[in-house]
Amino acid sequence: MNLPPQLAPWSEWLALVPLEMAEPLGQMLLRLQPLVGRMTGVAASPDTIPVGAGSIARRGPYQRLLLSEWAVLDAAPDEFIRRAAANELLFSAPEPQVQRRARLCVALFDAGPEQLGEPRLVQMALMILLARRAGEAGADFQWGVLQEPPTLHAKSRKLRALLDARTLTRVDAAHLNRWNETLGSLGETDEVWQIGASGCGALARTGARVNIEVSLLDAGLKVSITQRRATRELLLELPAPGIGARLLRHPFDPPPQGKSRADDMLSLKQAPVFGLSGTWLAAAREKGGVVLHHVQASAAAQSGKPRRRRATPLGLILVGTMLGYVERRGDFLTFDRFPGRAFGAPRILDCPPPEQFQMPPKAGGWLSTFFMIDHSPTGAGARVFMLDVARQLACWTVYGQKHKHVSDPRFHQVAEEVVGAIQYARTLLYATSEANRTTVYAMGAKEKEPTEIAAFSMQAKRVLFGAPAPARQRASWLYALQRSDQHWLLVDDNFKVTIPLMIGDGGMVMGVARIARSACSAPALLVLSADRRTVDLRSASGNHVVLQSEQPIAQLVLDPTGERLCWLTDSRNLSVRALHGSEVLLHVASAPERGAA
Known part of the structure; x- marks a missing residue:
């Protein structure tokens, strides 16, 4: 497991949970560590009988x-x-005789109703911290539950046993009396930690008292530790709800895996395609066809069954839950399954002339496909756009969506020398570059003609688009223009900010996004390293590592919203996670790996 260096002291425990849960748990450990502190040294015995010349x-x-x-x-x-x-x-x-006694740290947890849910995450973190703390001091660590019979457990890695010790019984005087009798046999230098709710009574012997409460005014938990007449407090931020739920319910289970068959072996040549909302993903199969996976909103959600299509499309797009596709059959194109009446049922059309629409020589590669629909009687109609291998943007249009008889599809060429295109919801953005001029156009679902929204006096090899601001204003999109093999230009803030950036280490630029979750954070390039094992965001102020993979990454895709990242490794393992987060939302193992398991 590749953990950050600051989490290395607790790697023995963090290795028990999947990586996407280990990092949030590790952040809790880092926040709580200063409150717990180090174990005090062993006190010397009062015996001062000389045993020699010191x-x-x-x-x-x-x-x-x-x-x-x-x-x-x-x-x-x-x-x-x-x-x-x-x-x-x-x-x-004289040299006094120092008698060192075996030290012991005992942690007793309240498993009652006030500690159910989120406080249990803090108890798990404290158990890890106290066990590590005792080990550093050469002492033993034991733990128990206040509501259970007074038995101390010596195995600190039994996190599951702690999480399973849930009860609706509050700690009462009988529980405390039983534990007081057991703790009476401990040595003078042994420590006792009582961890639970503030309303719980105190043990007769307590070296440290930890109170965990849900904050009523702030998001998080209020944690206070009282030790040696000093109280330290912390408002602890918790992991995302999905991660927290998995840590409590299924901390040692792998991330959700899509249910697939042996014939679903994925192709490494074709990049997966996100739906417009980022909640569905289409991946090409090695032997032809498409498999669709639902990307859950959180890792705690149950993964659904994949959907499959046997035919290999020329292009496809996921609109909601619908897979619209274009299939080539000889000299004809079949449009099917698009939203609406125009292209909903199979519609077979002649292939356009090669000079107007150039298709790949062999089946298997997907052309970028976009779809927009306007239901008004005199509106723009239903349109399917495709970007061919010669960088030409073509369009098929059908009018009359609400009439009994819709018009025949009309083909026309929208633009040439297209160096980038993306669709977000009901807006299509594309850029053309010729004669040392790069122009960005936008077209809405109700607009019959594109609108020029930006122009740059330079030639661009590629133009990448990032997710827009919450206001969905077209000028608020992020842009990344590739000027040469190594030189890029980032454009932000309504074209007022231009940031040159050089990628000179052989990395491949795969997208443009913001360096952090905030909409006001700096723009950055999403880069796959030359060894295809590291993905990072590179901005003018520095780099931020997003992902490290043990296997080389064959395909890397950022969804249109700029919120989710998908990667396909050489071993044909498919994964999806949040760009700014560690929560794995989907993991589909390769057929050989599932067979070995």
Whole structure:
């Protein structure tokens, strides 16, 4: 498991849970660590019986006077008297016998109703911290539950046993009395930690008291530790609800996996395609066809069954739960399953002339496909856009959505020299670049013609689009223009900010997004490293590692909203997670890996 260096001290426990849950749990450990502190050293025994000469001193009883001093007395009595008056005589100093006793740290947890849910996450973190703390001091760690019979458990890695010890019974005087009798046999230097709700009574012997409460005014938990008459408090932020639920219910289970068959082996040549909302994902199968996976909103949600289509499409788009696709059959194109009447039922059309629409020579590669629909009687109609291999944007349009007889599809070429295109909801953005001029256009579902929204006096090899601001204003989109193999230009804030950026280490730019979750954070390029194992966001102010993969990454895709990231490894494992987070929302293992399991 590749954990950040600051989490290395607790790797023994964090290795028990999947990586997407280990990092949020590790952040809780980092926040709580200063409150717990280190275990105090072992106190010396009051026994001071000399067992030998530990050093030489200028004071002491004369029975410990060095033999050399007695020789001075015999040879020069006056010198001996002078040295005695001046405190210059030398004595052997005693070495007290230090008896070190075995130290023990005991943690007792309240498993009652006030500690159900989120407080249990703090108890789990404290158990890890106290076990590690005792190990560093060379002491033993044992734990128990206040509501259970007074039995101490020695295995600190049994996190499941702690989480399963849930009860609706509150701690009462009988529970405390039983534990007081058990704790009476502990040594003077042993520690006792009582962890639970503030309303719970206190044990007769408690070295530290931890109170965990749900904050009524702030989001998070209020944690206070009282030890040696000093109280330290912390408002602890909790992991995302999905991660927290998994830590409490299924902490040691792997991330949800899509249910697939052996013939669903994924193709490494075709990048997966996100739906417009980012909640569905289409992946190409090695032997042809498409498999669809539902991307859950959180890792705690149950994964659904995948959907499959046997035919290999020329292009496809996911609109909601519908998979619209274009299929090539000889000299004909079949449009099917798009929303609405126009392209909902199979519609077979002649292939356009090659000079107007150039298709790939072999089946298997998907052309970028977009779909918009306007239901008004005199509106723009239903339109299917496709970007061909010659960088031409073509369109098929059908009018009359609400009439009994819709019009025949009309084909026309929208633009040439297209270097980038993306669709977000009901808006299509694309960029053309020719004659040292790059122009960005936008077209809404109700607009019959595109609108020029930006122009740059430069030639661009590629133009990437990032997710828009919450206001969905077209000028608020992020843009990344590739000027050469290594030089990029980031455009932000209604085209007022341009940031040059160079990628000179052989990394591949796969998208543009913001360096953090906030809409006001700096723009950055999403880069796949040259060894295809690291994904990071690179901005003018620095780099932020997003993902580290043990297997080389064959395909990397950012969804149109800029919120979710999908990667396909060389071992054909497909995963989806939040771009700014560690929660794995979907994981589909390769067929050989499932067979081995």
